[in-house]
Amino acid sequence: MSAVRLLGIRDAPLSLDEVYAAVTDPSAGGICVFVGTVRDHDEGLGVTELGYSSHPTALDRLRDVAERIASECDVVALAGVHRVGDLAVGDLAVVVAASAAHRAQAFEACRRLIDELKTDVPVWKHQTYSSGDAAWVDPQRVAGTD
Numbered sequence: 151m152s153a154v155r156l157l158g159i160r161d162a163p164l165s166l167d168e169v170y171a172a173v174t175d176p177s178a179g180g181i182c183v184f185v186g187t188v189r190d191h192d193e194g195l196g197v198t199e200l201g202y203s204s205h206p207t208a209l210d211r212l213r214d215v216a217e218r219i220a221s222e223c224d225v226v227a228l229a230g231v232h233r234v235g236d237l238a239v240g241d242l243a244v245v246v247a248a249s250a251a252h253r254a255q256a257f258e259a260c261r262r263l264i265d266e267l268k269t270d271v272p273v274w275k276h277q278t279y280s281s282g283d284a285a286w287v288d289p290q291r292v293a294g295t296d
Contacts, residue, residue: 153220156229159208159273164231164242172229173249180253182260186244188237192287196280202234202243205272215266223259225250230263232273 156172166185173181188200205211216228230246237243246267248259267273275287 153225153227154213154216154229155227156231157209157212157216158231159204159212160231160233161235162233164233164245166242166245169229169231169245169247173227173247175226175249177251178226178249178256179251180256181247181249182253182256183245183247184260184264185242186264188239188241188243190239192277197239197277198280199239199278200237200243201276201278202232202237203274203276204232204234208232208272211271212267215270216263219248219259219262219266223248223250223262224255225259228259228263230267232267232271234273 156169166183170181170183188197190197212230212232216230220228226249228248230244232244233242244264244267246260246263248256248263250256250259276284277287278284
């Protein structure tokens with residue numbers, strides 16, 4: 151069985167349970183999950199909603215990222231899904247998970263999966279602020295901090 155068990159770019163609400171279930175395995179001693187949610191502020195400005203859009207190749211790029219991490223890290227399983235469309239504050243925007251024999255390996259792979267997804271997968275964020283203004287957010291600016 152491939153270590154990459156679940157990937158998706160979806161316009162429907164994400165399921166934490168689905169991602170967690172995809173990486174569970176009797177050989178895994180550690181599972182690490184990261185959940186990215188829509189927050190109510192950015193750069194000192196109030197945020198009321200986000201819109202995510204993706205390039206048609208986004209799922210292929212996500213697969214490339216996940217397969218690279220699976221080949222470079224000692225993992226049992228990887229999973230990741232990103233939402234597109236209009237999201238409200240509190241909505242799940244992205245869920246990634248990694249399982250491994252030991253926690254350090256699971257943490258490393260999960261961190262790499264979210265960081266490389268943010269920098270290498272063509273998904274773009276458009277924020278609407280409480281002032282009524284809106285702006286596209288540079289994914290390189292938020293890759294290390296979001």
